[in-house]
Amino acid sequence: MSREADFIQSLRALATHPAARGLVDDCAVLELGSETLILTHDVMVERTHYLAGADMADVAFKLVAVNLSDLAAKGAEPVGVLLGHMLGEDDARFAEGLAEVLGAYNVPLLGGDTVSGEGARSHGITAIGRATHTPVPSRSGAQLGDTLHVTGTLGAAMLGFEALRDGTGAGHAAYSRPQPLLTEGKALAPHITAMMDVSDGLLLDAFRMAEASAASIAIDSAAVPVADTSRRIDCLTWGDDYQLLFTLPAGTESPVPATRIGTVEPRGFAPLFLDGEALLNPEGLGYTHK
Amino acid sequence: MSREADFIQSLRALATHPAARGLVDDCAVLELGSETLILTHDVMVERTHYLAGADMADVAFKLVAVNLSDLAAKGAEPVGVLLGHMLGEDDARFAEGLAEVLGAYNVPLLGGDTVSGEGARSHGITAIGRATHTPVPSRSGAQLGDTLHVTGTLGAAMLGFEALRDGTGAGHAAYSRPQPLLTEGKALAPHITAMMDVSDGLLLDAFRMAEASAASIAIDSAAVPVADTSRRIDCLTWGDDYQLLFTLPAGTESPVPATRIGTVEPRGFAPLFLDGEALLNPEGLGYTHK
Numbered sequence: 150m151s152r153e154a155d156f157i158q159s160l161r162a163l164a165t166h167p168a169a170r171g172l173v174d175d176c177a178v179l180e181l182g183s184e185t186l187i188l189t190h191d192v193m194v195e196r197t198h199y200l201a202g203a204d205m206a207d208v209a210f211k212l213v214a215v216n217l218s219d220l221a222a223k224g225a226e227p228v229g230v231l232l233g234h235m236l237g238e239d240d241a242r243f244a245e246g247l248a249e250v251l252g253a254y255n256v257p258l259l260g261g262d263t264v265s266g267e268g269a270r271s272h273g274i275t276a277i278g279r280a281t282h283t284p285v286p287s288r289s290g291a292q293l294g295d296t297l298h299v300t301g302t303l304g305a306a307m308l309g310f311e312a313l314r315d316g317t318g319a320g321h322a323a324y325s326r327p328q329p330l331l332t333e334g335k336a337l338a339p340h341i342t343a344m345m346d347v348s349d350g351l352l353l354d355a356f357r358m359a360e361a362s363a364a365s366i367a368i369d370s371a372a373v374p375v376a377d378t379s380r381r382i383d384c385l386t387w388g389d390d391y392q393l394l395f396t397l398p399a400g401t402e403s404p405v406p407a408t409r410i411g412t413v414e415p416r417g418f419a420p421l422f423l424d425g426e427a428l429l430n431p432e433g434l435g436y437t438h439k
Numbered sequence: 440m441s442r443e444a445d446f447i448q449s450l451r452a453l454a455t456h457p458a459a460r461g462l463v464d465d466c467a468v469l470e471l472g473s474e475t476l477i478l479t480h481d482v483m484v485e486r487t488h489y490l491a492g493a494d495m496a497d498v499a500f501k502l503v504a505v506n507l508s509d510l511a512a513k514g515a516e517p518v519g520v521l522l523g524h525m526l527g528e529d530d531a532r533f534a535e536g537l538a539e540v541l542g543a544y545n546v547p548l549l550g551g552d553t554v555s556g557e558g559a560r561s562h563g564i565t566a567i568g569r570a571t572h573t574p575v576p577s578r579s580g581a582q583l584g585d586t587l588h589v590t591g592t593l594g595a596a597m598l599g600f601e602a603l604r605d606g607t608g609a610g611h612a613a614y615s616r617p618q619p620l621l622t623e624g625k626a627l628a629p630h631i632t633a634m635m636d637v638s639d640g641l642l643l644d645a646f647r648m649a650e651a652s653a654a655s656i657a658i659d660s661a662a663v664p665v666a667d668t669s670r671r672i673d674c675l676t677w678g679d680d681y682q683l684l685f686t687l688p689a690g691t692e693s694p695v696p697a698t699r700i701g702t703v704e705p706r707g708f709a710p711l712f713l714d715g716e717a718l719l720n721p722e723g724l725g726y727t728h729k
Binding site for chain 2: 152153155156157159160163164165166168169175176177179181182183184186188189190191192193194195196197198228229231232233234235236240241243244247248251257258259260261262263264265266267268269271273275277279
């Protein structure tokens, strides 16, 4: 096991509170008085999560958006965010992007910390939400016979990243300024059996849903809406699209626009089947160790 | 105004929610259903907040402890923490320190994010607490005629830092493993008029309390318990001691061991008077821009 995997295992061993459900890379779901709180924390690091020289307004926008996307997948209403920010050259642009994303989703900045440091900068957001529906959606609820659905189009973020990296002048908003699907998440929460956002690649996230649900998921790749049909597998594994992936009981219609892309089957020898091919381990299915 | 000051001003302009009270560097106090939540987020950066080569178990311990100290100053009971962690060489030690501090204060790890990056590492903790007393203690409640008190001894962290830096072999726990005064904070909350933890230096933090309370605070330096009487002013300005600084109505005894070090006076021409000398601005009174 790698050193990183060892560390993450140590954290999982510490995350024994029922709110954490042993998962340190997912939202915490915390019953508190009359409310159910949803808590999530994501960090973005220069050169790991964004290109050196990136517009810091985009970085701020995306940092908040990906945290709000975690809340969306829980059907949660945002309550506010805390910011951990390493000061740098383009802070004025960072502040502009922060104001834009908080304004767009009507989310208050509640507090945080600003620090100085050398080398690659990092920025963290903690997002706090309140559940609008209980039980709170999770990735572990997929049931035998359910249908699998995804919102939107996959691969758009990949094309945006490539446009930005190559300076082609093509649009890159799908990569730089993802839109958290808060309205869709709340509409879906009462209907779904399992839900998560597609942050690390459709196949990897579906693999994780299948593992968490102790089921197998079968995906029909041709059914998945992709941004570039000539690179279908790239679109299914790239990530960063922040669409919602969810399962519904057979015969239930999605209350939001979405595409049916597969089914939940009895747990076979693999968690994931793509066009009938068994995918036994998560390597190559998406981004890991981000 | 410096670029950093500009940025912090931009954040203050965004922090308009009543929970944030326009302060991005203090706890957020959030009414939610039947509970009052206290939220805080602090970041530690390699070479800014800890020495390169530091024992990462100490770094993890201190990172959690300083966030819990913020909760202590609000009289809050910790509910849990989220961790944002940049992976590195000594992660096994980091995990050990994390387990120690969470165990010592019986605080669960609720979730977080692990990331890779180059250069100086950074680590963030978000601590979530619930208020045990309302109104929640703040730094802004000091009243004319109140007495000013501080727990413990100031300057111990400074001596610990110097021992560690110089490799003298003397104890450095006061610097490396500060003890958040959670029990004391809860005991004090119903009695105090203003309270904060001493993170950036007694004089700077008292200056901030006076400013927030629109009062003047007069401190008798000889009354302050210090770890090295030959370096009294260093002890009063160094910070990192995480003692509690609070005001009580005249005649009220402190319910926890503490020393009376001053009084709250009508707002004069300076926020702070040290042995009768007016201190007009915060420069030199403690750490800023950490």
